[in-house]
Amino acid sequence: MTNALSIAKFGGTSVANYEVMQNCARIVAGNDKTRIVVVSASAGVTNHLVSLAHTPMTQQQIEETCQAIVDIEHAILNKLDDKADVEPKLNDLLEEMRSLAFHEEILHRDDLKDQLLSMGERMSSLMFSSVLAEQGVKTMNFDVRKVLRTDSEFGEGAPQIEEIEKLAKQLLAPEIKEAIVVTQGFVGADEEGRTTTLGRGGSDFTAALLAEALDAEACEIWTDVTGVYTTDPRITPAAHPLPELSFEEAAEMATFGAKVLHPATMEPALRKDIKVFVGSSKEPEKGGTWIVRNCEHEPPYRAITRRKEQVMVTVKTPKMMYAQGFLQQVFAIIAKHKLSVDLVTTSEISVSFTLDNPANSVAQRLNKETIAELETICDVKVEKGYDLVTVVGNNMQTAIGVSSKILSAVSDFNLRMICFGANPHNLSFLVNETDSDDVVRKLHSALFE
8 A cells, every 4th residue: 555545534523414524525625645534423413323222212202313313314415416326325224223223122232232323424424425526526435344343342342453454455445546435433343244333432443443454644533623732722712722742642631531532543543653633624724733653842741631520449458568469459350340440549558549430320330349349358438529630741750840830830729649750741630520620720821821
């Protein structure tokens, strides 16, 4: 493959309706390196599909939810110059969606849920392919399930990297010589051809995996913001977009709460040294952020992230004094329940750690089970109501004055679990959720204004 290849991904708001799809089509047509386009479901569609897959509903409620999706798709269809070819294909997809939504086992079978959740991307890729064709370019709508091989973990399929590369070179590479390929993000298939999904942020991940498989030069993530900002602009209007980031900085930001980036996206890009661009499909002329291996400037402070709804667990036992193996037991229980520990601090007889707490019943149920098991070996204290604030930068553990500048900026607030020095790219701490906006604003003012 020529490494001049670029892959463009457009998120849900970028393909929400016909007019914004036209903006995206112009971006694609204007870059002759772009040969593959990955799209999310049109904004709103995934939320409706999630409701159908996870919420008990009456027949009438299912009907109304399906109709809401039909309305979104038909609003795009009816503005196409030539809908004769597309309409029957769209109607087939809508019919498949309805039969899955009304399936009596939908709430109990993860394989059916993934089939249903894939419908949004399958419809938006069909529609976007037609909008792109109106720009006078040759396009084809490609079913990503032919190449995006995952394991059979429905809801969060793990990509099979070598198999994806083999299939992409065999099935996708010949197509992009002839046409611009429009395909689906978020969706994959297991060895038996059953539809799987990649979990939250899966469309970005798809684009990065395809870029890796085809040795692309760049992966462009087009969204509704003009790049990656110094912090969330909804918290402070002084936030500004960053022209460049290193892979390490971007990975830290994604892990610690920057919504515009998905942590998994960085892994394939890093493995093959693929540049990642983040920009706004509404204002492409404003440029965006390039994420690269080595930046021209690597300042001590690059950005501030905030991740909400953190749970802090403290385990304590007098037996821990000089004891061997206690930490091993604690973390073995955490690992058994497939929970992710973020921050850890230790003292002589206690250990505190954070668990990310997405508002999702499975995680909360697991937390309860995990804590019950921990209580068999130690005292356990669980505290909620915290947000995690992280300053991301470079050489932070060796640059003089870095930590004192950060901590003095937030000296009026109660900080818990300060974690610093384990890597050169971040300093993290917990704050009360009611303080976190003010903490981020104070830090931003001290470090970037």
